Amino acid sequence: MTVATVPPGLGSDRRRLAETAADSERRIAALPPPRERTPEQRAEAAAAHDAARRMRARFMNTYADGVYDELTDGRTRQLRVAELATAAAYAFPGLVPTPEQLLQERSRVQADQEGHEIDQGIFLRAVLRSERSGRHLMAAMLRPTERALRLLPEFRRTGVLATEAVRLERRDGVARLTMCRPECLNAEDEQQVDDMETAVDLALLDPAVRVGVIRGGVMSHPRYRGRRVFSAGIDLKATSAGRISLIGFLLRRELGYLHKLVRGLSGDDPDRWTPPVQKPWVGAVDTFAIGGGCQLLLVLDHVVAAADAYLSLPAAAEGIVPGAANLRLGRIAGARLARQVILAGRRIMAAEPDARLLVDEVVPPEGMDEAVERAAARLAGDAVVANRRMINLVEEPLDGLREYLAEFALEQSLRIHAGDVIDKVGRFAGRVR
Numbered sequence: 001m002t003v004a005t006v007p008p009g010l011g012s013d014r015r016r017l018a019e020t021a022a023d024s025e026r027r028i029a030a031l032p033p034p035r036e037r038t039p040e041q042r043a044e045a046a047a048a049h050d051a052a053r054r055m056r057a058r059f060m061n062t063y064a065d066g067v068y069d070e071l072t073d074g075r076t077r078q079l080r081v082a083e084l085a086t087a088a089a090y091a092f093p094g095l096v097p098t099p100e101q102l103l104q105e106r107s108r109v110q111a112d113q114e115g116h117e118i119d120q121g122i123f124l125r126a127v128l129r130s131e132r133s134g135r136h137l138m139a140a141m142l143r144p145t146e147r148a149l150r151l152l153p154e155f156r157r158t159g160v161l162a163t164e165a166v167r168l169e170r171r172d173g174v175a176r177l178t179m180c181r182p183e184c185l186n187a188e189d190e191q192q193v194d195d196m197e198t199a200v201d202l203a204l205l206d207p208a209v210r211v212g213v214i215r216g217g218v219m220s221h222p223r224y225r226g227r228r229v230f231s232a233g234i235d236l237k238a239t240s241a242g243r244i245s246l247i248g249f250l251l252r253r254e255l256g257y258l259h260k261l262v263r264g265l266s267g268d269d270p271d272r273w274t275p276p277v278q279k280p281w282v283g284a285v286d287t288f289a290i291g292g293g294c295q296l297l298l299v300l301d302h303v304v305a306a307a308d309a310y311l312s313l314p315a316a317a318e319g320i321v322p323g324a325a326n327l328r329l330g331r332i333a334g335a336r337l338a339r340q341v342i343l344a345g346r347r348i349m350a351a352e353p354d355a356r357l358l359v360d361e362v363v364p365p366e367g368m369d370e371a372v373e374r375a376a377a378r379l380a381g382d383a384v385v386a387n388r389r390m391i392n393l394v395e396e397p398l399d400g401l402r403e404y405l406a407e408f409a410l411e412q413s414l415r416i417h418a419g420d421v422i423d424k425v426g427r428f429a430g431r432v433r
Contacts, residue, residue, distance in 0.1 A: 007066040021094025024052035060126030068133035078140035117246040121413030128406035141255040142266040148201030165192035168199040173210040175203035182220040185232035197257035215284035233291020280379040298328040303359040305350040319421035333357035
């Protein structure tokens with residue numbers, strides 16, 4: 001593949017963008033920190049941000065493919081989202097924040113951040129909106145991570161991976177992935193996203209694995225000590241502290257391990273004619289699947305829930321967008337139920353009839369182990385992978401997800417830095433669910 005021709009006007013517009021962004025930064029740097037600003041100073045900061053962001057949006061709307069081609073050497077290099085944003089920061093000054101700016105931003109609590117990730121949202125929305133560039137980026141995100149490739153020989157030998165947030169064990173052809181953040185009810189942070197993607201990669205790469213099972217471990221949290229819990233969703237304490245990022249958590253999660261659960265892994269061989277490596281997945285819900293935990297269930301092939309468990313997507317309460325649940329939940333459970341759950345915060349109890357729209361089996365808590373093993377055995381058939389691939393092709397076309405995530409990139413970046421979210425997560429962070 002050859003390097004694309006530089007679009008006319010890109011050079012001069014690049015310089016104008018850098019000048020506008022630098023002027024915006026000077027104006028904002030002269031102001032007090034966000035929480036100390038007067039109403040007039042907040043308006044001045046908003047105007048400075050708006051001027052630069054209008055320029056960034058126009059620039060990317062005009063040159064998205066040209067920018068992407070330059071950053072990837074004509075799409076001959078596959079960069080993950082974080083790598084792409086870093087390259088853009090240096091190649092196109094003022095387009096997205098530099099790593100140094102982000103490091104400074106993340107040293108502050110969420111309420112004292114300027115919201116530089118919104119500029120990343122503008123950039124990535126334009127990239128993902130482009131069929132050519134967006135598809136290339138999504139394929140890059142479906143490659144196994146370097147960490148997984150490094151750990152693969154040891155996992156194939158021992159069948160065990162133990163990380164800070166996840167334990168993966170292979171037994172009898174089944175990869176059992178256990179989420180292990182017992183002190184915080186498996187609330188998900190950036191470390192868990194990294195560990196989850198590593199574990200999913202290993203399960204997909206290991207030819208001895210036929211089926212994957214995802215379940216929560218036993219908790220040490222005082223309220224649920226000794227009980228299994230699937231997931232409490234996003235870690236609100238980490239969010240309030242400014243440690244949940246757009247790229248390192250929110251987009252990596254969607255384009256990384258969740259998308260890999262649906263579509264499997266892509267490889268480096270451009271002439272490969274066989275389909276990507278995929279495997280079926282079983283989810284086992286003990287106690288509850290809240291927020292991101294519930295989102296995870298929407299990409300699995302079979303879900304078993306304990307009769308005393310519940311599911312919820314408290315997006316309205318938290319003030320953020322629940323990942324790709326807006327895309328998937330209506331398709332799976334119907335538009336009316338999706339609105340009740342996402343917009344109104346309805347909690348679905350596993351024992352109620354509507355739960356059967358979201359889970360495949362509801363069993364007594366003491367019957368969970370046996371039900372999970374039965375489900376894994378049923379999905380180990382030779383034709384399961386081919387048929388799940390065709391089902392997913394129809395139910396969630398790649399371009400449909402790409403177009404959704406393009407808008408999600410900007411919408412979520414605006415939400416995580418919105419005043420109501422800063423207030424809400426600050427209050428919720430200290431609560432016990």
